Amino acid sequence: MVADRRTPDAPLFLRLAGEQLRWDLLRELARSDLRVGDLITAVGQPQSLVSYHLRKLRSGGLVSSRRSSADGRDTYYRLDLGRCAELLAGTGQGLHPALDLVPPAPPAEESVRGRVLFLCTGNSSRSQMAEALLRHRAPRVEVMSAGSHPKPLHPNAFAVMRERGIDLSGHRSKHLDEFAGQHFDHVISLCDKVREVCPEFPGHPGLVHWSMPDPSAAGDTAEVGYPAFSRAADELSTRIGFLVQNLAHPRPQETRS
Structure with missing residues (x-):
């Protein structure tokens, strides 16, 4: 009988961030909260594609959104860096215990x-x-x-x-x-x-x-x-x-x- 060699799914952070455009969006949002139009300009991709990948990042809990108080037709997207840190910690450990992510020490x-x-x-x-x-x-x-x-x-x-x-x-x-x-x-x-x-x-x-x-x-x-x-x-x-x-x-x- 052949042993079942199935492995767990890839960690959530890799599944969410492993696509190049989603990685580019995360990089932009790590710097500043941005609107869809800002992100389209930053990554040079059409709105439909940017919006699709933002939905993926929101569903995974990496990105949140809120309506602009300046113009209710606009929405600002924000990266949850704390959530990213949690998922990254589990990503390394999921591959090998020696790759457990150690949080950075407070800077001097x-x-x-x-x-x-x-x-x-x-x-x-x-x-x-x-x-x-x-x-x-x-x-x-x-x-x-x-x-x-x-x-x-x-x-x-x-x-x-x-x-x-x-x-x-x-x-x-x-x-x-x-x-x-x-x-x-x-x-x-x-x-x-x-x-x-x-x-x-x-x-x-x-x-x-x-x-x-x-x-x-x-x-x-x-x-x-x-x-x-x-x-x-x-x-x-x-x-x-x-x-x-x-x-x-x-x-x-x-x-x-």
């Missing part, structure tokens, strides 16, 4: 440097929390935040950051014009509206977009307002963890033919 504080600007519309919550979280995580990074229509810091932003051991009492709202002409290694927009009006900065750092809902839009009651700010802070903390690794180990600029 002195290796994390650069100038980062976070932007949103009001500079009252998302960008202020992002600024504070990155400064707390990487004190040697010069980090700032601003808005296209600044307004006072939201009380829930103070409360959520205080819960995480960070004091926002020295922060003030600033207009993005205050930083015109300055050089930044990373300019990161957190609001779909400000992405549309963000000016160019010297050196053309390239705008990175994190499409995040405005937590203040959930309402001001404790039941819905505070949890929305807490969710925003959690998402920012996760994204900033990956940003810190990027600041410590910057990827060379790629050129497209």
